[in-house]
Amino acid sequence: MVAQVITSGLLMGFIYALVAVGLTLTWGVLDIINFAHGEYLMLSMYTAFWLYSLLHLDPLISLPIAAFTLYIIGYLTYKLVVKKVINAPALVALLATFGLSLFFRNTAQFLFSPNSRFINESIVVDKKIELGTIIIGMPKLVASIGSIIMVFVIYYFIEKTRTGKAIKATAQDKATAQLMGINTEKIYALTFGISGAAAGIAGAFMSTFYSIYPESGLMYGLLAFVIVALGGFGNIMGALYGGLIIGLTEALGGYFLGTQFKYAIVFLIYLIVIQFKPKGLFGW
Amino acid sequence: MNKKKILFILLIVIALLPLAIKSNNFRHIMILFVLFAGLGEAWNIITGYAGQTSFGHAAFFGIGAYTSAVFVWKFGILPWYGLLAGGIIALVVASIVSYPAFKLSGHYFAIATLAIGEIILQVFVSWDYVAGATGIMIPMKERGLLNMQFHPRNKLAYFYIIFALFVFVLIITYLVESSKMGFYLKTIRESHEAARALGINTTRYKLYAMGISAFLTAILGGFYAQYVMYIDPFMVFPLSISMQIVLLTVLGGLGNIFGPIIGAAILIPLSQYTRIIFGGTGMGLDLIIFGLLVVVIACYQPHGLVGLIQNIRQKGVEEDERTPARG
Numbered sequence A: 001m002v003a004q005v006i007t008s009g010l011l012m013g014f015i016y017a018l019v020a021v022g023l024t025l026t027w028g029v030l031d032i033i034n035f036a037h038g039e040y041l042m043l044s045m046y047t048a049f050w051l052y053s054l055l056h057l058d059p060l061i062s063l064p065i066a067a068f069t070l071y072i073i074g075y076l077t078y079k080l081v082v083k084k085v086i087n088a089p090a091l092v093a094l095l096a097t098f099g100l101s102l103f104f105r106n107t108a109q110f111l112f113s114p115n116s117r118f119i120n121e122s123i124v125v126d127k128k129i130e131l132g133t134i135i136i137g138m139p140k141l142v143a144s145i146g147s148i149i150m151v152f153v154i155y156y157f158i159e160k161t162r163t164g165k166a167i168k169a170t171a172q173d174k175a176t177a178q179l180m181g182i183n184t185e186k187i188y189a190l191t192f193g194i195s196g197a198a199a200g201i202a203g204a205f206m207s208t209f210y211s212i213y214p215e216s217g218l219m220y221g222l223l224a225f226v227i228v229a230l231g232g233f234g235n236i237m238g239a240l241y242g243g244l245i246i247g248l249t250e251a252l253g254g255y256f257l258g259t260q261f262k263y264a265i266v267f268l269i270y271l272i273v274i275q276f277k278p279k280g281l282f283g284w
Numbered sequence B: 001m002n003k004k005k006i007l008f009i010l011l012i013v014i015a016l017l018p019l020a021i022k023s024n025n026f027r028h029i030m031i032l033f034v035l036f037a038g039l040g041e042a043w044n045i046i047t048g049y050a051g052q053t054s055f056g057h058a059a060f061f062g063i064g065a066y067t068s069a070v071f072v073w074k075f076g077i078l079p080w081y082g083l084l085a086g087g088i089i090a091l092v093v094a095s096i097v098s099y100p101a102f103k104l105s106g107h108y109f110a111i112a113t114l115a116i117g118e119i120i121l122q123v124f125v126s127w128d129y130v131a132g133a134t135g136i137m138i139p140m141k142e143r144g145l146l147n148m149q150f151h152p153r154n155k156l157a158y159f160y161i162i163f164a165l166f167v168f169v170l171i172i173t174y175l176v177e178s179s180k181m182g183f184y185l186k187t188i189r190e191s192h193e194a195a196r197a198l199g200i201n202t203t204r205y206k207l208y209a210m211g212i213s214a215f216l217t218a219i220l221g222g223f224y225a226q227y228v229m230y231i232d233p234f235m236v237f238p239l240s241i242s243m244q245i246v247l248l249t250v251l252g253g254l255g256n257i258f259g260p261i262i263g264a265a266i267l268i269p270l271s272q273y274t275r276i277i278f279g280g281t282g283m284g285l286d287l288i289i290f291g292l293l294v295v296v297i298a299c300y301q302p303h304g305l306v307g308l309i310q311n312i313r314q315k316g317v318e319e320d321e322r323t324p325a326r327g
Helices: A002-030 A036-057 A063-085 A090-112 A138-160 A161-172 A174-179 A184-206 A218-231 A238-258 A258-274 B004-018 B026-047 B057-075 B078-101 B105-125 B155-180 B182-190 B192-197 B202-228 B239-252 B259-281 B285-300 B304-326
Strands: A128-131 A134-137
Touching: A002 A134, A002 A138, A002 A161, A002 A184, A002 A218, A002 A238, A036 A063, A036 A090, A036 A184, A036 A218, A063 A174, A063 B285, A063 B304, A090 A174, A090 B239, A090 B285, A128 A138, A134 A138, A134 B026, A138 A161, A138 A184, A161 A174, A161 A184, A161 B192, A184 B182, A218 A238, A218 A258, A218 B105, A238 A258, A238 B304, A258 B078, A258 B105, B004 B155, B026 B057, B026 B155, B026 B202, B026 B239, B026 B259, B057 B078, B057 B105, B057 B202, B057 B239, B078 B105, B078 B202, B105 B239, B155 B182, B182 B192, B182 B202, B192 B202, B192 B239, B239 B259, B239 B285, B239 B304, B259 B285, B259 B304
Parallel strands: none
Antiparallel strands: A128 A134
16 A cells, blocks of 8 residues: 555656746746746646547647647746846746736636536546556556656756757856857746746646646645755756655655645655755755 | 834824725725735835745734634633734744744745745644634624624724734834844845854844744734634635735835835735626636736836835935036
8 A cells, every 4th residue: 555655656746846847947047936837737737628628639649739838828928027027126026927827827717617627538548557556547657757758858958958058057147148149038938938838748747637627736836836945946856856755745644644734744844854955955 | 204204194194094984895995904014014024124035924824813713712812812822822933933944045945934834724724623624703792892893894993903003013113123133134134144244143133033023913813813703724824815915015115114005005905996896706807807917017116116106206306406506
């Protein structure tokens, strides 16, 4: 039974990691707390739902569409909102993204009603793998394998490609990056786009096994904050390990202490870890 | 005109407005306005003056609300003692939880306070002694100032209680700001390292600031419980209360005694009237408009409304200086 709980915690951990990678990018590069990040997840789940319900597209097939939609939403978030507040005092950007999250959440409620919706036709639905006593649901398995691949794709992109190095340079020192001929304006917009796309992919995967409603992203947004802070701002591998720790803590805490305490335990673990590593596990 | 005089005139206007306008709706909004202005002032002490961003003030608000509610509901003790006890409990809790958190800087501290707030919410949801998620209904007592209970239509009485508490919060804030401690806190905000180099015990002063801030927040929370007469954890502990306090202070002007008053004067009527006008549909239209307005204000007035007023006044001063030079 404990093995089952650990497995399911790890699987969720990989998905959390992908959500958190999106958040850690905007946080690390622009030094902005994006309170609307959880809402990106929700918007992506609705995108997958409507493509399924109107065009009968399997969420796993329509995944690139959801990713692209959220890339655009992330890009526009930067161009229309974040760009205007980036030089303002730090809390103003937070004010703007918090307003944006209220706007997204309630627009979804206005347009799509507060009812929970489910996608019950997908190639992964109702399939499972049995490994001895451990039963793994196919939707979660596919989602977490997909998520871990995406985490490494983004990691590779940031570390190895020219654009990725430009993003890192901008994060470290904007003025110097500009002197080196990097168009930081473009980099910022791109970073926000990638951040949206990461949440978009995670959301599309989650839509196969999670109920879709306007507040779907709320708790995941909060967990992503904790994961990012746990891993260290702007650190992709930190977000991966942070995601795994939080996924495991949530599953084990829920199993041993009761599900009503699982988030309290998650937040407690963060507070304990941060005592020993005040800048996160991989912060500098 | 100096700051004290402006503040004094502003307070008189606030005190007289509910007398002049007899609508109960308006008086209810005035009560919420003064309550949230007070919460903003209290939050300003730790974040505006000391520079430590707290996203967890709903925890202290809720502790205050629960203490005063439990005092009346379980023990039949007058709510006024509950207010005081709530403040003291919040002060103790704040000191215990923030002592380790003060090791952290910047965003790490902010996320830690958010985590603390969420943990306290979860604890109250599953705590049977305070009726968990069911919440507490405050029993009816004899009406009067002593029991802090009045006819539901008698909003004026509630208004003057919260107004008095607000003035108390303002006096404490003013004393903190103009004392030696206020200067220490501002030094810590500008540069933690410099403050330490000057020999300021930064942890101690941050603790004092957090303690005072939590104490005042809890007293206001205690009033809120007595005013609405029913509380559950999701009403008094949610992140949205912490965020509302942050929003209105940042909107008005951070680290400025007028900031929370101006911010609350805009944000509270805005959210209440959009709810009255558009909220009836139950489809979230009020919050769509509210969210958009918050975004627009943040984008076009990034230094808070106090910044806007200061800009206008500075321009006025510059023009005044120019005029005699010409003559």
